[in-house]
Amino acid sequence: MTAPQPHGSDRPAEPARPHGSTRPGGRTARTRAAVLAAAWEELDRRDFASLTIDLIAQRSGVHAATIRRRWRTVEGVISDILSQHGETIPVPDTGSLRQDLHALARSIADFYTPPRNQRLVEAVVTAAVREPGAAEVLHNVFGDRIRRVAVMVERAAERGEVAADTDGEEVIAALGAPFYYRLLMTRRPVDAELAHRSAEAAYLAAVEGVFRTGRRAP
Amino acid sequence: MTAPQPHGSDRPAEPARPHGSTRPGGRTARTRAAVLAAAWEELDRRDFASLTIDLIAQRSGVHAATIRRRWRTVEGVISDILSQHGETIPVPDTGSLRQDLHALARSIADFYTPPRNQRLVEAVVTAAVREPGAAEVLHNVFGDRIRRVAVMVERAAERGEVAADTDGEEVIAALGAPFYYRLLMTRRPVDAELAHRSAEAAYLAAVEGVFRTGRRAP
Incomplete structure (x- = not known):
């Protein structure tokens, strides 16, 4: 069981995705991959308690507002890692x-x-x-x-x-x-x-x- | 397995008691019984997130400062309930x-x-x-x-x-x-x-x- 690997196009439906657009395999999938990978990397450096949306935004290059719109909270991002x-x-x-x-x-x-x-x-x-x-x-x-x-x-x-x-x-x-x-x-x-x-x-x-x-x- | 019943004198050592005096069976034991019973009752009315030392103090009649000195936090009180x-x-x-x-x-x-x-x-x-x-x-x-x-x-x-x-x-x-x-x-x-x-x-x-x-x- 390896670390979750964000993977790209033609994926099946994402059951635990809280929000967001429905375009599969495009910008939406790339955004998800970048955000989850960034959160995953941050969790290697710090405790969950100190992880913030802004840190994930900095590392992923995705706007904090976009992350908040799609996952709402840090907990939402973490849950999506687990789901993936x-x-x-x-x-x-x-x-x-x-x-x-x-x-x-x-x-x-x-x-x-x-x-x-x-x-x-x-x-x-x-x-x-x-x-x-x-x-x-x-x-x-x-x-x-x-x-x-x-x-x-x-x-x-x-x-x-x-x-x-x-x-x-x-x-x-x-x-x-x-x-x-x-x-x-x-x-x-x-x-x-x-x-x-x-x-x-x-x-x-x-x-x-x-x-x-x-x-x-x- | 019934609800934890605070009970009084001649008890064995209390393994998880974080702090406090060592006089067994006296005021210390009565204080513990009152505080744990009060926290237990509060948990029947509210979520853990809204439970505070002050609420436990009000219900138990034990000063908040005394509770803080002996159990430090709400988590300390809850852990002591579990221990008991x-x-x-x-x-x-x-x-x-x-x-x-x-x-x-x-x-x-x-x-x-x-x-x-x-x-x-x-x-x-x-x-x-x-x-x-x-x-x-x-x-x-x-x-x-x-x-x-x-x-x-x-x-x-x-x-x-x-x-x-x-x-x-x-x-x-x-x-x-x-x-x-x-x-x-x-x-x-x-x-x-x-x-x-x-x-x-x-x-x-x-x-x-x-x-x-x-x-x-x-």
């Missing part, structure tokens, strides 16, 4: 649910190892507590990520590794939860052992039927 | 690890069902991001809670339900993590199904040896 990052996660497809879950857990651990990325999640969670708008973005961004990755559980159900009525989103949430608990609650660094245990615990629970809904699959 | 709550958690002891874990998960779900308690955890996590002092309190409070409850895994090891080198604190963290993920990341309410799944997943992983350290027990 979610769009670029590769979904493992090794042919084995156990291996897919371990690959996903390792990619989450890798992502949250640099302090900058720990600050990113802290910033987004803090913003969500203070602003209903940011809370909605967080809810949507994490919902989208989980839904995208949950396809690996659907594939496992098709292969007969787990029951057909397994709730894939809950499997993915169970795998991801210990990372955020570690970062936000016990406030210790994530590591490879946490990744191994999270993946293995989610896998065992999934094959044992813990996440079955009791509803027949469509 | 942790001290009063009953540790289930049913004779079965599975039942103990389910009882614990239900008590966590019950605690985080009222919106006030959701706001409590949001407030503490937000404070920890902004203030190193609050982060240390959060780290210590959650560390203490986990260590206290992890004794149920030690008992299970003595009964032969899990391997002797099972890391009890990691079992408890695995059980608790999905609640905080739900509250802080996907921002949906916790419910009985989440409690059931979290307990069952932690139990299965524990008995399968996922949380073994590979070190011999002392």
